[in-house]
Amino acid sequence: MKFLAILILLLNILSAQNNIGIDSLQNNTGIKNNLSELRTELDDIFNDPNFSNAFWGVSIQSLKTGETFYKLNPDKLFKPASLIKLFTSSNALLLLGSRYQYRTEFFIDGNISNGILNGNLFIIGSGDPTIMIEDTFEHWLDSLNHKGIFSIKGNIIIDDRNFRQDKYGAGWLAEYMEDWFAPTTGAFCLNKNAIEIKIEPTKIHQSAQISFNTEFIENYEVINHVITSTKNSAVEVKINRIGNNIIDLIGKIPVTTEPYSVYIPxxxxxxxxxxxxxxxxxxxxxxxxxxxxxLDEYDKNYDFNNTIPLFTHKSEQLTKIVSEINKKSDNLLAEQLLKTIGFEIYGYGSTSNGIKAVKELKQGMGINPNNFIMADGSGLSSYNLLTPKQVVNLLAYMYRSSEFDSFYKSLAIAGYDGTLLDRMKGTKAENNFRGKSSFLENTRGLAGYIKSADGEPLALALIVNNFLVPSQLANYIQDKVCNRLANFTRN
Known part of the structure; x- marks a missing residue:
C-alpha cells in the first residue's frame, strides 16, 4: 500500500508537470492583473498542502519602482544550497572584474643549451580551475618546445603555498567523500580535480573492463565488482569508498552499452x-x-630572485568561468573562485579570506553581514544561511552595477540552457526568466530576473526548506509563480 501511494503521488506530479503549458501554467490572458489579485493568487500557490510541514521564503521586487510585489518570510534564514553561488560569482565580478584571468607562471633556474634545460622547472599555482590534461598540458609542452626545451636535467617543482588546500568544505556531509561534485580545492586544479574511471562491458556475466583518464591515480586501490549484464538491463554503478584510498565499484553494465564513466574526487x-x-x-x-x-619539500626558503621567467599561462576571462558556475552550477569553479577572491584581496587563497571579502562588500548592498552565514562558495555546506530578501538585495544591486551585463548573461535561461533547460517550457517565463536554481536534501531554491507582460523588470527569490515530497513538486510551484509574474500587467 505504501508503494502504491508513493507511485500515485509521483504520477500526479508528472501529470501536473506535463500540463504546465496547458492549464495552471498556461499563458492565461484572462487573469485579473492588479497587484492585490496577484498577491492573493501567490498566497494560494504557496499554501499548497503538500508543503504544509515545510517553510517557504519569498521576496519579489520591482526593479523599476523598488516596490515589493510579494513577500513571505522574507527576513527569515533559509538554507540556500546553490543560491550561494550568486554571491560568489557576483562578488568576484565586482572585486576582480569581468576580464580577470588566472595566471600560472613558469620559471627556470638554469640555462637552455642544445634543447636541454640545465636546471629546474618551477610552476607557481594561481588556483586556475580550468586546467585540463588534453588541452592545457599539450599547450604547455608546445610552449616548452618553443623555448627550446626538449629535455630537463633537473626537477619539476610546483609552488602551491599561495592557496590553502582543503579536502572538504566546512559543513559538507561525510557522504560527499565519494562524490565528484565535492572536489578538493587549492593552488592547483586538474580535470576538475576528479579522476575519470571508464567502465566498458566485456562478455555477459564477466567483469567489466575499467581504465583511467590519467596514469597517476594517487594511492587509490580500485576494486572492480562491476559485471557485464544482458542487453535489456540498465546501467547500475555505485561507488563505495572504504577508508580514504580504497574505491569499490559495484554494479552492472549491459553488454551493448557504450563505455560509461564515473568520477571520484x-x-x-x-x-x-x-x-x-x-x-x-x-x-x-x-x-x-x-x-x-x-617546493616545500625541495627548499622552503628558496629565493625566486634566482629564477628566470619562462612563460605565463592565462585562463579564459572571468566572464566565461562565472557563466559555467551559474548556468551549470559547477561546485569546483565556485569554491576556487571564492579562494581566488581571498588571494587577490588579502594575499592568501583561503575560503575564510574569500568570505571576509564578500561580507565586507555586502554592507554596500543593504545586507547585514551579521545576519548572514556563508561557509563555502558553492552551497554544499549545511552551515550556509541567508534570507530571500538578501538574495533580492543582491540582484537589485547587480542590476545597477557596471558588471550587470556579465552577471546577467551568466545566468541560466528558462527552457533554454543550464540547469533550467527543461523548466518553464511553453510558458511566458520561457526564455524570459534568467537565474539560478538550487537543490540539496529537503531544499529547493530559485532566484533571478524576469520581466512582466509590461516589460517591467522584477527580481525574485523563492526558497523552500524541510519539504518531504519529491523535489519536482517544488519546481512546479516555482515555475508556476514565474509564469504568473511573466503574465502580470498593471494595465
Whole structure:
C-alpha cells in the first residue's frame, strides 16, 4: 500500500508537470492583473498542502519602482544550497572584474643549451580551475618546445603555498567523500580535480573492463565488482569508498552499452597535478633526470630572485568561468573562485579570506553581514544561511552595477540552457526568466530576473526548506509563480 501511494503521488506530479503549458501554467490572458489579485493568487500557490510541514521564503521586487510585489518570510534564514553561488560569482565580478584571468607562471633556474634545460622547472599555482590534461598540458609542452626545451636535467617543482588546500568544505556531509561534485580545492586544479574511471562491458556475466583518464591515480586501490549484464538491463554503478584510498565499484553494465564513466574526487590536488604533468612530459618523450617535487619539500626558503621567467599561462576571462558556475552550477569553479577572491584581496587563497571579502562588500548592498552565514562558495555546506530578501538585495544591486551585463548573461535561461533547460517550457517565463536554481536534501531554491507582460523588470527569490515530497513538486510551484509574474500587467 505504501508503494502504491508513493507511485500515485509521483504520477500526479508528472501529470501536473506535463500540463504546465496547458492549464495552471498556461499563458492565461484572462487573469485579473492588479497587484492585490496577484498577491492573493501567490498566497494560494504557496499554501499548497503538500508543503504544509515545510517553510517557504519569498521576496519579489520591482526593479523599476523598488516596490515589493510579494513577500513571505522574507527576513527569515533559509538554507540556500546553490543560491550561494550568486554571491560568489557576483562578488568576484565586482572585486576582480569581468576580464580577470588566472595566471600560472613558469620559471627556470638554469640555462637552455642544445634543447636541454640545465636546471629546474618551477610552476607557481594561481588556483586556475580550468586546467585540463588534453588541452592545457599539450599547450604547455608546445610552449616548452618553443623555448627550446626538449629535455630537463633537473626537477619539476610546483609552488602551491599561495592557496590553502582543503579536502572538504566546512559543513559538507561525510557522504560527499565519494562524490565528484565535492572536489578538493587549492593552488592547483586538474580535470576538475576528479579522476575519470571508464567502465566498458566485456562478455555477459564477466567483469567489466575499467581504465583511467590519467596514469597517476594517487594511492587509490580500485576494486572492480562491476559485471557485464544482458542487453535489456540498465546501467547500475555505485561507488563505495572504504577508508580514504580504497574505491569499490559495484554494479552492472549491459553488454551493448557504450563505455560509461564515473568520477571520484582526488585526495591531494597538488600532488595529482604534479605527478600527472610529470608523467605527461615523460610520455611525450621529454627526458627528465630529476623528480616531481613540491617546493616545500625541495627548499622552503628558496629565493625566486634566482629564477628566470619562462612563460605565463592565462585562463579564459572571468566572464566565461562565472557563466559555467551559474548556468551549470559547477561546485569546483565556485569554491576556487571564492579562494581566488581571498588571494587577490588579502594575499592568501583561503575560503575564510574569500568570505571576509564578500561580507565586507555586502554592507554596500543593504545586507547585514551579521545576519548572514556563508561557509563555502558553492552551497554544499549545511552551515550556509541567508534570507530571500538578501538574495533580492543582491540582484537589485547587480542590476545597477557596471558588471550587470556579465552577471546577467551568466545566468541560466528558462527552457533554454543550464540547469533550467527543461523548466518553464511553453510558458511566458520561457526564455524570459534568467537565474539560478538550487537543490540539496529537503531544499529547493530559485532566484533571478524576469520581466512582466509590461516589460517591467522584477527580481525574485523563492526558497523552500524541510519539504518531504519529491523535489519536482517544488519546481512546479516555482515555475508556476514565474509564469504568473511573466503574465502580470498593471494595465
Amino acid at each position: 582526488v585526495n591531494n590536488a597538488s600532488q595529482y597535478f604534479l605527478n600527472s604533468f610529470y608523467e605527461f612530459l615523460l610520455d611525450e618523450g621529454v627526458e627528465i633526470t630529476g623528480n616531481a617535487v613540491k
